[in-house]
Amino acid sequence: MKNILIISLFLLLNQALMAQKLKLIESKEEIIREATMELNKAMETPEGTLYMFAQDKKITGEYTLQLTIRDKGNVVSVFVADKKDWNIPSQNNLKDKLLDFRFGFKMPKNKDYKFTYVFKF
Numbered sequence: 076m077k078n079i080l081i082i083s084l085f086l087l088l089n090q091a092l093m094a095q096k097l098k099l100i101e102s103k104e105e106i107i108r109e110a111t112m113e114l115n116k117a118m119e120t121p122e123g124t125l126y127m128f129a130q131d132k133k134i135t136g137e138y139t140l141q142l143t144i145r146d147k148g149n150v151v152s153v154f155v156a157d158k159k160d161w162n163i164p165s166q167n168n169l170k171d172k173l174l175d176f177r178f179g180f181k182m183p184k185n186k187d188y189k190f191t192y193v194f195k196f
Contacts, residue, residue, distance in 0.1 A: 097147060097148065097179060097180050097181040098179070098180045098181070099180070099181050099182070099183075100180050100181070100182060101182070101183055103188060106144070106180070106182055106188050107188065107190045109178070109180055110142075110144060110178055110188075110190060110192075111190070111192065113178050113179060114192050117176075118194065118195075125172065125176075125194075128168075128172050129169070129196050132165070132168045133165075134165040134168055134169055134196045135160065135161070135162065135165055135196050136158060136159060136160040136161035136162065136165055136166075136196055137158065137159040137160060137161070137193065137194065137195045137196070138155060138157075138158050138161065138166060138169060138193070138194045139155075139156045139157035139158070139191060139192075139193045139194075140153055140154065140155055140156065140169075140170075140173070140191070140192055140193075140194060141153070141154040141155075141156050141189055141190070141191050142173065142189070142190060142191075142192060143187050143188070143189045144178060144182070144187070144188050144190075145182070145186070145187050145188070146181060146182060146184060146185075147177070147181040147182075148177050148178030148179060148180050148181055148182070149177055149178075150173050150174055150175075150176050150177070150178075151174075151187065152174075153170045153173050153174060155170075156191060165196070169194065
């Protein structure tokens with residue numbers, strides 16, 4: 076009985092670890108496509124994480140941002156390429172939130188990928 080319990084516990088832990096592994100994407104086009112899809116989902120009403128954050132912080136305007144992502148989907152830099160109907164607090168809140176954003180995939184090590192995304196609030 077004790078052995079069955081240990082084996083069951085081991086299998087459950089193994090499944091939990093497998094679920095946490097991020098999908099590796101190696102093609103630049105696929106990385107940008109996947110990142111764009113994840114940002115689109117995060118901007119969806121009413122439950123997208125970025126949408127809810129913008130509602131909470133009262134972010135307004137349109138921001139064209141160049142994002143740089145690396146390794147395990149971390150955003151490592153945010154550059155404002157263009158903005159319309161904006162204000163500095165909204166821009167800073169959005170940049171800070173994006174620097175904490177993590178995509179649900181990983182990329183080849185030591186490579187950066189830049190892409191542009193338009194955030195409309």
